[in-house]
Amino acid sequence: MSIPEPVMMDVDPERYEKVDLPLFMAELDDFLPDTVYDFHVHLGLDEHHVPFSEETKKRSWPAAIPRHFPAEHLIDVQHKLFPGRKTRTLGFPMPNPENNLQALNEYVSRQAKASPELDALYVVRPYQSPEMLEKLIREGSFLGLKPYMGLASHIEDINAVRIDDYLPPAHQQLAHDMGLIVILHIPGLERLRDPNTHADLKRITKSYPNMKLVIAHIGRAYTITFAKPGLEALQDVEGLYYDFSANLNEEVLELALRLVEPDRLVYASDLPITLMRGVREYDGDRYINFTDEDYPWNTDRKPPEVEAKYTFYIYEQLLAFKRAAQCVGLSADEVAKVMYGNALELVESVKL
Template structure:
């Protein structure tokens, strides 16, 4: 399991790093630090190494001085922080910015640039690059698929078409199951509407572009179960073997995170 603090703008990133380190054992539980562009590279190094963390989590909410829709990946991850990650061979969990998400031309260019410029860094593009509906993923995985240090996770993606396409076009040994807990414990489902997506919610809790269905016209289960249903259908259609399914749910992430921990800390806490 990989875990990190919740990235509020005013999060106490040092305290979050301490907590993540206390929880992690670098065997089955791994931790990441929250980092903001304004954090000095010395403070980031201290936050990661002193807590025996395997990488960090930037977030667009930490970027200051630019409209949210104009934030770029390079704004989120200054070169000095990326050089540190490359030096230590860390993993980075990247929630890409911009309204176009995976399909955005700036993101398409900068995702590949990041992977190529920092080849010792393992870069995990969360939520399949935030591609929750089919037209946002079709044709847009090729660039990072060609980068051996690029990974994706499937957190909160329950669209079986998106998952099937990804299983067919992205290297399966670099795909990681992600739960997005605790948000995924809510009752609801991400649905595609006219080349858009919306969270149809079974409870009155606002996440992203959510629509609450208070009339209880349908019985909801959790986002987690909807994701598992989508994965099962997609894996069957794409012809995944039992070994590939096991690696997707556990083996790929375990190999990735364990390698980072072993390199920096000799493995366990």
């Protein structure tokens, strides 16, 4: 008897031909440059993850997405998403505390060493010594760190976690000394509009200017109610980059293009999560996901004829970016910067 292949997010060939490819050709083919650099992807093998409970999958929508996402599959998916383009990816493990992060980090490092289309970040626990960390980074050819608030397990209330708790000053110093990329997930219920976070980011960028700090998902500001106060407060913080992975909100992207400007915004997908099909709606501080998948949280459905036309979240994100780019009058060169130029500069600036 053979062991069944783990479930993974994939591209359904029939829907791809019928829905996704025609949409790409009509809306995105002329807009996108010939190269795409994706700055935020989670990869790894099923066996190194601890499965989420049904309860967690009901409560937290991304937890319902299968974790298994091997490197060769990711590269194949990128080629399908961007036909006729060169693609390259910055990948790292899913940072959940129960996962076998050592095995996942080693896997990503091995795969990145073997493929010119893949670069790696190291998912770091805050307790790791900077000396050991430096050694692991050099040996694994990691371009930087992916800290995560959920890994600060010494703090009981996850909503009380501050940046220094999961990216401790010793790691900030190391990232500064080595000139590393750090992709930072913003903590707290107030997300990008939290004044504590503004103060922390201002202090950290000032103290460690050589660290290449990238705020993931535009600070988890998926609605304008979080994005406006957040981006305005951080407008003058130079050297701070933003990835807009999983951010499908045209209004937020337009504001980011105006306040952050195209030099510090990088395209990123959050694959495999954004292979989910559907749309997102907004209500004040809330964002509401719609999809046709049978996930435990997915109880509020649209009519079948609407769901049949769903494309990937990642295409919805790119369509929102295109509309935002048109609103602010972005040039083709500026679009190219966001889609790969800025990312490539960051990646190539890391000298291990």
